[in-house]
Amino acid sequence: MAAASPYDLVVSGGYIVTETAVERKDLGIVNGTVVDIAAGIDPAGAEVLDATGLTVMPGVIDAHVHFNEPGLGSWEGFRTGSAALAAGGGTCFLDMPLNGIPPTVTAEALRLKRDCAAGSAYTDYGFWGGLMPGHLQELPLLAEAGVIGFKAFMSSPGDDHKDAFRRSDDDTLREGMRIIAETGKVLALHAEHEPAVSRLTREALRRGETGAEAYTASRPVGAEVEAVETALRLAAESGCRLHFVHISSAAAAGRIREARRAGLDVTLETCPHYLCLTDKDLAAMGAVAKCAPPLRGAGEQAMLWSILREGWFDLLASDHSPCPPELKAGPDLFTAWGGISGVQSTLELMLDEGHLKRGIPLPQLARLLSGAPAERFGLAPAKGSIAPGCDADLALVDLGAGYTLQTSDLYQRHPNSPYVGRTFGCRVEKTLLRGRVVYSRGEGLLHHPAGLECSPVYPGAVNIRM
Structure with a gap:
């Protein structure tokens, strides 16, 4: 019997963008946190999100x-x-x-x-x-x-x-x-x-x-x-x-x-x-x-x-x-x-x-x-990058998917935007918050709102909650 995967989720085949490089690798994610960045991660039964051909941004x-x-x-x-x-x-x-x-x-x-x-x-x-x-x-x-x-x-x-x-x-x-x-x-x-x-x-x-x-x-x-x-x-x-x-x-x-x-x-x-x-x-x-x-x-x-x-x-x-x-x-x-x-x-x-x-x-x-x-603003190291130990907050983007923005594409309350009618050369395909897909093109918003307040941590700053 194959060993169980050490990961909850594997984002596979994408071009991972860190602050120093763009590399085609997989992400191993546990409890909403990135724990591994490597080529050819074996999912071994973990949930797999196929990012082939997509660029994975923080x-x-x-x-x-x-x-x-x-x-x-x-x-x-x-x-x-x-x-x-x-x-x-x-x-x-x-x-x-x-x-x-x-x-x-x-x-x-x-x-x-x-x-x-x-x-x-x-x-x-x-x-x-x-x-x-x-x-x-x-x-x-x-x-x-x-x-x-x-x-x-x-x-x-x-x-x-x-x-x-x-x-x-x-x-x-x-x-x-x-x-x-x-x-x-x-x-x-x-x-x-x-x-x-x-x-x-x-x-x-x-x-x-x-x-x-x-x-x-x-x-x-x-x-x-x-x-x-x-x-x-x-x-x-x-x-x-x-x-x-x-x-x-x-x-x-x-x-x-x-x-x-x-x-x-x-x-x-x-x-x-x-x-x-x-x-x-x-x-x-x-x-x-x-x-x-x-x-x-x-x-x-x-x-x-x-x-x-x-x-x-x-x-x-x-x-x-x-x-x-x-x-x-x-x-x-x-x-x-x-x-x-x-x-x-x-x-x-x-x-x-x-x-x-x-x-x-x-x-x-x-x-x-x-x-x-x-x-x-005191959110690092948990937020802001794709690295082991960071929240798996990800944007999966198709850099070859051009489209023209329509008012029907907008999720804000009032669809007033100077960009309506503008043609973009790329498109967001999925957004993950702490390893969970919260938006997917074609399906829209997924799940109920589950965002959490971030507690800023500044060296030497006052961070006591009332």
Whole structure:
């Protein structure tokens, strides 16, 4: 009688992407954890998932999403947002403290958010806390309660609800950074200089200009750079660890790179929409392509691809910021909701535009999409890579399966996406969360939501749960 397999599951015949290589090997998985990577693993009775001809990537860890719970019933939600992430090869999301009501700026608000997510997420997840005026005393409590880190806005978040998240002025940032530095956690920043943006917006509206060109001009690269420089200066004073979200310009990325070379603990991300869309797309598509900072010109986009290839960016994230469709209606781009819904398309966009069209190596993309966010935000070594001891969080992709995205393909609550009608050169075939298939093309979502909250572990950070 043949010996029983030591594995529960064998993923066989795929091209396994680690952070250093792409090799045709098998994965041996036990209790949802990768225990073996080798050629010719004998399944000996274990369940077999045939990945022949497919590329096996680490599941995407999307460190920047807005799933809008609690309090915004007609908006996205954890169930639909995580479903879209899973359908796009994602296995973990980190949810921002806005736009839910209340925003996650107190320990009680975090509890409410946890209650919403429990049993509703198809993928694993974590939560950002918020740095906001009037709530500085809550920062240590949120750190103790297990948030991934903190998020602050240096420009207006754009929500006029009386209880909505608000921007932080320099004094709030200075004191908040001092407190966050003591926790050891990271402060993520939306960096646009509010005085400049407000002035340029007023001038455009005074002229009666509300279209794409006027909106883009109201949020210039200079406003991003000025905010970045202010934040870097404050972080140097406090020793706070920083992460800049959705950097849209090479100039801002360059300032951050210089600060890191000078010894500051700082990282930065960009988003697929800055790499795959331009201001011309905003003009053609309207509000579905509105975001802040805005889409830039083709020349700026080319520079972003260049510096990404050179390693300036630490990670990629979707900044999935959906809303009900009526908030994207009308020609006035100043009043339309600012946010791009792209969580389902991140991996396919980056594989298509980055690897298939530009030759960026798969290990580099795996690092940007999975390994780096796991390390920066305390999820490694359990998450972020394909290696013995890691969770078997996997995206199986057919790099030769071209298709055109239709609204019927989208799993998010409102099928608004600037990528509908776009042809991709690849397609996610299956997504595995801890060794279990949660999405399969043709079958859709499988099983009930079984995502778990991840507990961040930072060296020297406070990680005590309340």
